[in-house]
Amino acid sequence: MSNAATQTNTGGLGRLIRRYPFLPALIILVLLLALNGIFEPRSLSFRSMTGLISTYLALMMLAVAQTYVVFSGDIDLSAGSIVSLVNVSVIVLMQKWGGDGFAVIAACLAGALIGLACGLINGIVVAGLRLQAIVATFATSIFFTGLALTVLPVAGTPAPEAYWTTYGGRFFGIPFVFYAVAVVAILLAILMRMRLTTQMLAVGDDQQAAFQSGLPVTAIRIKGYVFCGLFAALAALCITGDTASGDPLVGGKMTLYSVAAVVLGGSALAGGFGTVTGSLIGALIIGLINALVFFVGTPSEWQNFVQGLAILLALMTGILVSRGARA
Amino acid sequence: MSSDALPSRPAENAALAFLKKPLVVALILIVLLLAVGEWLSPGFASPGQILRLLIVAALLGIVAAGQNLVILGGREGIDLSVGGIVSMAAILAGNVMNGADGGILPAILVCIVVGALFGLINGVGVTLLRIPPLVMTLGMLGVLQGLLVVIRNGIPSGRAAPGLSDFVVKPFLLGLPGIIWLWLLIGLAMAFLLRRTVFGYRVYAIGSNEQAAFMAGVPVKTIRVSLFMLSGVFAAIAGMCLLGYSGSSFANVGEQYMLPSIIAVVLGGTPLSGGKGGYTGTMAGAVLLVLLQSILTTVHIDEAGRQMVFGATLVALMLFYGRAKAMRG
Numbered sequence: 117m118s119n120a121a122t123q124t125n126t127g128g129l130g131r132l133i134r135r136y137p138f139l140p141a142l143i144i145l146v147l148l149l150a151l152n153g154i155f156e157p158r159s160l161s162f163r164s165m166t167g168l169i170s171t172y173l174a175l176m177m178l179a180v181a182q183t184y185v186v187f188s189g190d191i192d193l194s195a196g197s198i199v200s201l202v203n204v205s206v207i208v209l210m211q212k213w214g215g216d217g218f219a220v221i222a223a224c225l226a227g228a229l230i231g232l233a234c235g236l237i238n239g240i241v242v243a244g245l246r247l248q249a250i251v252a253t254f255a256t257s258i259f260f261t262g263l264a265l266t267v268l269p270v271a272g273t274p275a276p277e278a279y280w281t282t283y284g285g286r287f288f289g290i291p292f293v294f295y296a297v298a299v300v301a302i303l304l305a306i307l308m309r310m311r312l313t314t315q316m317l318a319v320g321d322d323q324q325a326a327f328q329s330g331l332p333v334t335a336i337r338i339k340g341y342v343f344c345g346l347f348a349a350l351a352a353l354c355i356t357g358d359t360a361s362g363d364p365l366v367g368g369k370m371t372l373y374s375v376a377a378v379v380l381g382g383s384a385l386a387g388g389f390g391t392v393t394g395s396l397i398g399a400l401i402i403g404l405i406n407a408l409v410f411f412v413g414t415p416s417e418w419q420n421f422v423q424g425l426a427i428l429l430a431l432m433t434g435i436l437v438s439r440g441a442r443a
Numbered sequence: 444m445s446s447d448a449l450p451s452r453p454a455e456n457a458a459l460a461f462l463k464k465p466l467v468v469a470l471i472l473i474v475l476l477l478a479v480g481e482w483l484s485p486g487f488a489s490p491g492q493i494l495r496l497l498i499v500a501a502l503l504g505i506v507a508a509g510q511n512l513v514i515l516g517g518r519e520g521i522d523l524s525v526g527g528i529v530s531m532a533a534i535l536a537g538n539v540m541n542g543a544d545g546g547i548l549p550a551i552l553v554c555i556v557v558g559a560l561f562g563l564i565n566g567v568g569v570t571l572l573r574i575p576p577l578v579m580t581l582g583m584l585g586v587l588q589g590l591l592v593v594i595r596n597g598i599p600s601g602r603a604a605p606g607l608s609d610f611v612v613k614p615f616l617l618g619l620p621g622i623i624w625l626w627l628l629i630g631l632a633m634a635f636l637l638r639r640t641v642f643g644y645r646v647y648a649i650g651s652n653e654q655a656a657f658m659a660g661v662p663v664k665t666i667r668v669s670l671f672m673l674s675g676v677f678a679a680i681a682g683m684c685l686l687g688y689s690g691s692s693f694a695n696v697g698e699q700y701m702l703p704s705i706i707a708v709v710l711g712g713t714p715l716s717g718g719k720g721g722y723t724g725t726m727a728g729a730v731l732l733v734l735l736q737s738i739l740t741t742v743h744i745d746e747a748g749r750q751m752v753f754g755a756t757l758v759a760l761m762l763f764y765g766r767a768k769a770m771r772g
Binding site: 191193241245246247248250251252254255256257258259260261262263264265266269323324327333334372375376379385386417418419420421422423424425427428431432435436439 | 519521523568572573574575577578579581582583584585586587588589590592593596702705706709714715745746747748749750751752753754755757758761762766767768769770
């Protein structure tokens with residue numbers, strides 16, 4: 117990234133955005149919330165917010181997953197197929213193990229392990245074998261989809277009641293998804309303070325320089341993919357709770373949205389710059405755009421187009437604003 | 444993502460050597476796969492079968508021509524919107540001609556204009572607003588998919604004119620259908636464009652070192668915008684041919700070309716970092732990809748197993764090509 121003017125017009129806003137790269141995204145988010153509130157006051161109710169989060173928690177997780185590879189300048193086009201694979205595996209395992217509470221927890225753990233394994237495979241293929249991330253992860257996505265189709269050839273097997281009632285339920289008056297968000301937030305806060313995050317960003321900023329300063333570049337990139345696999349598995353658990361069934365193709369469409377969410381959140385796809393918080397906000401922005409397009413009364417056949425256009429414009433604005441601030 | 448550091452080498456020799464090697468590898472693999480196919484199911488490598496395979500490869504190859512240009516131009520050049528443009532062209536062409544040969548010419552015009560227009564928007568976003576190509580074309584893909592829904596609700600899917608279908612599937616000259624000739628023509632035109640024209644040299648120049656090219660007076664932005672426009676046009680032409688191949692268009696027919704077109708380019712020896720490679724390799728890459736898929740359909744395994752083998756084989760194939768250099772201190 118060779119920007120012409122460096123370190124000139126850096127006002128207070130610029131400094132703020134460099135410190136908190138997700139600030140433009142946050143502003144877009146607040147704006148969207150306000151617009152949603154204007155067009156449909158009820159959309160700001162606690163109940164609607166819960167609905168929004170339980171629907172888009174999966175995308176939020178997947179955006180986090182994608183962020184960890186984008187940090188080091190990589191990309192994972194197989195993230196969505198990992199979601200599919202974990203989704204069907206968890207469903208089939210829960211059914212096989214009887215569907216009681218124990219089975220649910222064991223299946224979730226198994227799902228997380230499957231996600232980790234997929235991430236490890238990606239890491240070895242991309243960083244270990246030194247293949248180009250875009251094409252190599254597309255190839256592994258075909259492999260993972262095939263695996264998902266082997267586990268469950270057609271969509272439909274339902275999740276045990278214990279599973280989706282927990283995901284959609286409340287504890288002490290607070291919806292389960294909020295606990296999930298809180299746990300993930302704590303987890304992410306810890307991860308953000310770990311040295312690994314800085315190392316990933318260093319690799320993404322300048323791989324050669326990172327290598328020359330003694331960082332184990334390959335190992336760091338592989339770890340990025342492993343994190344990506346793990347969070348993709350968490351995304352799968354969320355989507356399983358939301359749809360309450362198995363579908364070997366459920367995650368396919370989510371991959372590109374996860375990339376969009378990362379960009380919306382202010383992270384640079386080239387690596388070296390970004391935050392997980394931004395990606396979480398990015399995923400919510402996509403959700404709110406979809407809701408807003410519905411609330412303003414767009415005719416149904418135009419909804420996809422308006423959504424696509426709004427996301428494109430949001431992507432462009434985000435990039436322009438954050439670049440303007442960083443330049 | 445782009446961190447190739449070899450501008451110090453004699454560029455010409457390195458580029459030539461690089462062009463030759465992947466092409467040879469691809470050709471050897473093609474012969475090998477044909478032999479394997481023939482061994483697995485006799486008749487696989489019969490002339491008729493090979494011809495059918497080449498038609499499918501031509502469709503992918505034409506999309507990959509534009510993809511190739513965008514990737515060659517560097518700065519993480521990539522065009523994810525081609526899938527949407529292929530679908531868009533297929534449905535527009537189907538409606539313009541609606542089964543009548545007289546509508547073919549207007550359909551060609553409409554497709555080329557529409558393809559160029561979306562390419563232009565991509566190009567402007569990438570150059571003037573400096574949006575990374577992946578993001579710009581990803582967003583454009585979303586817009587195109589939305590537009591397709593709108594169009595499909597408004598008008599019927601349309602039919603291919605008999606003349607167009609004949610062009611794609613019936614023998615035209617020397618027993619080969621028109622689309623094969625078209626593909627060969629595109630291959631020649633691309634080779635000429637890239638190796639014999641100022642434009643071509645400029646593409647390699649901006650792909651390998653944009654800053655230096657800019658200093659040397661290359662109109663970097665104009666070149667890059669035209670690359671995206673060409674990509675849109677090639678995708679639109681492929682969409683029209685696809686309509687001729689299948690008779691009528693259906694939802695998102697083009698999506699199957701989005702990532703495979705990139706794979707064909709990579710298997711053909713053009714790295715995603717741009718600046719080196721060429722279209723001859725990409726043509727071989729497209730044939731290789733289609734051949735591999737075709738072999739897997741003749742083997743009697745279910746869809747799931749087929750996909751697993753396909754994915755794993757792709758990874759194995761990539762090991763032959765352009766692996767990044769090992770880090771050195």
